Amino acid sequence: xxxxxxxxxxxxxxxxxxxxxxxxxxxxxxxxxxxxxxxxxxxxxxxxxxxxxxxxxxxxxxxxxxxxxxxxxxxxxxxxxxxxxxxxxxxxxxxxxxxxxxxxxxxxxxxxxxxxxxxxxxxxxxxxxxxxxxxxxxxxxxxxxxxxx
DNA sequence: GCCAACGTTGGC
DNA sequence: GCCAACGTTGGC
Numbered sequence: 001x002x003x004x005x006x007x008x009x010x011x012x013x014x015x016x017x018x019x020x021x022x023x024x025x026x027x028x029x030x031x032x033x034x035x036x037x038x039x040x041x042x043x044x045x046x047x048x049x050x051x052x053x054x055x056x057x058x059x060x061x062x063x064x065x066x067x068x069x070x071x072x073x074x075x076x077x078x079x080x081x082x083x084x085x086x087x088x089x090x091x092x093x094x095x096x097x098x099x100x101x102x103x104x105x106x107x108x109x110x111x112x113x114x115x116x117x118x119x120x121x122x123x124x125x126x127x128x129x130x131x132x133x134x135x136x137x138x139x140x141x142x143x144x145x146x147x148x149x
Numbered sequence: 150g151c152c153a154a155c156g157t158t159g160g161c
Numbered sequence: 162g163c164c165a166a167c168g169t170t171g172g173c
Contacts, residue, residue, distance in 0.1 A: 007171085031156075031170095052171055111172080129154050130170045 003136040004041065005048040005059070005125060006099070015049050015061040018101045026133075027072045027096045028082045034133040039069045041097045048136060048144060050125070056110035059144055067098035105148035119143055 006026065008014065018024055029035055042065060049061040071092035074082035087093035114120050120143060124134040136144075 009171085033156090055173095057172070129172085130156080132170080 001044055001046065002040070002042070003046040003048070003138060003141040004037070004065075005050050005134050005136050006063075007050045007052040007132040009053045010051045011053070014051065015101075015104055018049065018061070018063060018099070019104065021101070023066050023098055023100045025070075025072075025096050025098050027074045029072070029096060029133060030082065030084070030094060031130075031132065034131055035093075035095055037133045037135065038095050038097050041065045042068060046136075046141060047099055048141070051108075052132075056112055058108035058110040059105065059114070059148070060108045061104045062102040062145070063099040064102055065097055066100040069095040069097050072096040105145075107148045109144055109147045113147065114144070117143060117147065 010016075013024070026038070029038060045065040047063040047065060048059050049063055050059050051057060072082070072094040074080040075084040075087045075092060075094045076089060077083055082094075084093060111125075114123065115126060120126065120140055123136070123140055124131065128134070
């Protein structure tokens, strides 16, 4: 079992939206590195739900991968803002996974707080900008969940 | 709103 | 294949 962190702008799709929907297909990822990571996701993997462009940005909840990667239908939808005319239907370029809401953290763990935890200094979140799906180690996961307790 | 990081595009 | 221009992400 592996762990991931998914970023979402709460104004677009928040942890409350996921709590209401229970499951959602994570579409719209249009970055190859994030796409490759999505394709490694397996059912049961843990997902930290992160609010980006928030004040402060924060890990706010936990979800799990409910279904492995499938082609993202929005890439073939001309009316979608995620439409990609160059993606071949026979060999889809963009993929997404289905995630299931698990719980809100009892307390959001903000980015400034994450930056202050020495054991988290190697987190991808703190070292690579603009990657909306990223791996989290088991240790990092445990520390963040613990910080919210 | 600003701007740094950084991925993508396209001319050459 | 290089790299400048450009667009987007996302923290502040």
